[in-house]
Amino acid sequence: MNGAGVGASASAGAGAGARRGRRPGAPDTRAAILGAARELFASSGYGGTSIRAVAAAAGVDAALVHHYFGTKDDLFLAALQLPIDPRAALVPVAEGGLGGAGERLLRVFLGVWDDEQNQQSLLALVRGLAEPSGQRLLRDGVLQMVFAPVGRALGIDEPDRRMALVASQMVGVVILRYLLRAEPLASMAPDDLVAVYGPTLQRYLAEPLP
């Protein structure tokens, strides 16, 4: 319905085997950095992992990590293998201000998850819930990369508590609708979900809490 056409414009005219922007360089080095990053983020969490430590574990210079992956947040997102960049996807949530932010957040979220391809790769991450390393990746990935930036962008008070409440409702929807496919949630139309969950999220985001 309101797909943003991500990635459609940039690839126009690129034939098979043609040069596409920056050359891939040494794929082994890139893979080694990514593997080291994934391992460290999983064992030490987002806060306990530095670019320097990832570089050391991969046997390369920190500058090379930045060169391939950008910032620590970029590297973390690459390690999570998310199908989309949540920072970009969530921009419209904060742009509209606090009024209606709950509903906009929900629409972005459902738009991403209702896409079959996104859903498969996100569910692979969710299944990591069974293991401590996957739990740490998920906790930091969901809270630091998805919800914390929304709270900061909205400028709400008590952002940690409010965004944890929001996350608790949305994680529950993920588990029941997408992972367990529990009815009637699995078959509800996005508009119906927005009507039901929008007020909950809006209260968590914006209304006075006890």
Next chain:
Amino acid sequence: MNGAGVGASASAGAGAGARRGRRPGAPDTRAAILGAARELFASSGYGGTSIRAVAAAAGVDAALVHHYFGTKDDLFLAALQLPIDPRAALVPVAEGGLGGAGERLLRVFLGVWDDEQNQQSLLALVRGLAEPSGQRLLRDGVLQMVFAPVGRALGIDEPDRRMALVASQMVGVVILRYLLRAEPLASMAPDDLVAVYGPTLQRYLAEPLP
């Protein structure tokens, strides 16, 4: 507190090796029935599993399954290896009527989950989320055994949809507070959680929904 004193009365005066009321019978048969039940509930779901099929898979008569385990619901609860019987624990939720039911449900739920021993055995079930068989057990276990009876007892309209909404919020709390131990949710006092989530659950249970 309200332990029924199971097996206590029959064994009075019985020394080691003496007959203690009903003989334990064949523990292998009991284990075989439970194993067959667990397998069938996991592969065919609650609705697709009959006592008769469990008996056939275990190579025993259906009457023996009833003898050891009672009703199909009792057998399903035994297969789930829940640390408590949710049907008994949830009685106070419906007894108070619809007013305040959200808050009472939350208090029972937090009381069960905040107990360290319950929590460990419930988390073992939650980690089953990673596998299709565990997903089916969880979906049917949570919805059929925990939430559906509450909806029926409260006599609410649209019980399936309302209880799925309630479940979606409570499952999210389980994941963030108990499994991922995400702050500040992991450290919030039960009263604070009730103040925050009570109105959400009450709306899902009792207020007009779109």
